[in-house]
Amino acid sequence: MAEKIAFGVDVGGSGIKGAPVNLDSGELIEDRFKIPTPQPATPDAVVAVIAELLDHFGLAQDVPVGVSFPGPILSGVVTWIANLDQSWVGVNLAEAVRQGTGRQATVINDADAAGYAEVAFGAAKDHPGTVAVMTLGTGIGVALITAGKLWPNAELGHIQINGRDAEKWAAASAKEREGLSYAKWARRLQRYFSEIDRLLWPDLIVVGGGISRKHDKFLPLLHLRPKIVPAALRNTAGIVGAAVLAWQDAASAQAAATPALRSDPATAD
Numbered sequence: 001m002a003e004k005i006a007f008g009v010d011v012g013g014s015g016i017k018g019a020p021v022n023l024d025s026g027e028l029i030e031d032r033f034k035i036p037t038p039q040p041a042t043p044d045a046v047v048a049v050i051a052e053l054l055d056h057f058g059l060a061q062d063v064p065v066g067v068s069f070p071g072p073i074l075s076g077v078v079t080w081i082a083n084l085d086q087s088w089v090g091v092n093l094a095e096a097v098r099q100g101t102g103r104q105a106t107v108i109n110d111a112d113a114a115g116y117a118e119v120a121f122g123a124a125k126d127h128p129g130t131v132a133v134m135t136l137g138t139g140i141g142v143a144l145i146t147a148g149k150l151w152p153n154a155e156l157g158h159i160q161i162n163g164r165d166a167e168k169w170a171a172a173s174a175k176e177r178e179g180l181s182y183a184k185w186a187r188r189l190q191r192y193f194s195e196i197d198r199l200l201w202p203d204l205i206v207v208g209g210g211i212s213r214k215h216d217k218f219l220p221l222l223h224l225r226p227k228i229v230p231a232a233l234r235n236t237a238g239i240v241g242a243a244v245l246a247w248q249d250a251a252s253a254q255a256a257a258t259p260a261l262r263s264d265p266a267t268a269d
């Protein structure tokens, strides 16, 4: 059987990454390619980088493309943005990618993409209960999944802690910016995750983002009621989740375009 392939792009505050994904295994087919996020990260500049990524891999025209993006997205439109240029607000990302690359793309919040990937292939696979997939990077992203279904655009990286936007204080970027040790940063994470637990009571917390590669340095320092585990896909989850969704969209578009076969006209409605 031919390989099921889609291409995932993950737009982040420091880098824009892409790779083709095998949808049967959730593995990257080629090493991901990363281009630094342009500054300022305006829509035109970011879409130009997405086009560069697609060119780099010389992707066939029929490979579905998914883009994960660090802001809430409603019907393709970026409604709010914390860590890229403010001119993104109100931009239809799907349409901007279509104009800039000549391709249809499925677009999704980056934490939600990570959530899809962890449900399909990772630490949240077949979990019957409530899971919070949390990405720690430039910002804090949150995907809420209950019985395998996702509540999209949960912007819980922006809850207030001590009168501050939580992600400014507890994201991996805060650790780096302030030169915090893992022990000091873990105290902030303890506070943040405790607050998330108090509000949502998840059965499982899955921690992703680039820094989850170093999970043994901070997860053992946390003492929380729910189980807390590193993301299985580490920081490829955004790419994989966007690719999963792009494939699903392409499959449903194809099914809608294919007339149903009616072998028994007598019972056809």
Ligand code: BGC
Residues within 6 Å of the ligand: 069, 070, 071, 072, 081, 082, 083, 109, 110, 111, 112, 135, 137, 138, 139, 140, 141, 142, 155, 157, 167
């Ligand atoms: C954004 C979220 C995003 C998260 C991780 C936050 O600043 O508001 O939409 O998921 O960063 O990138």
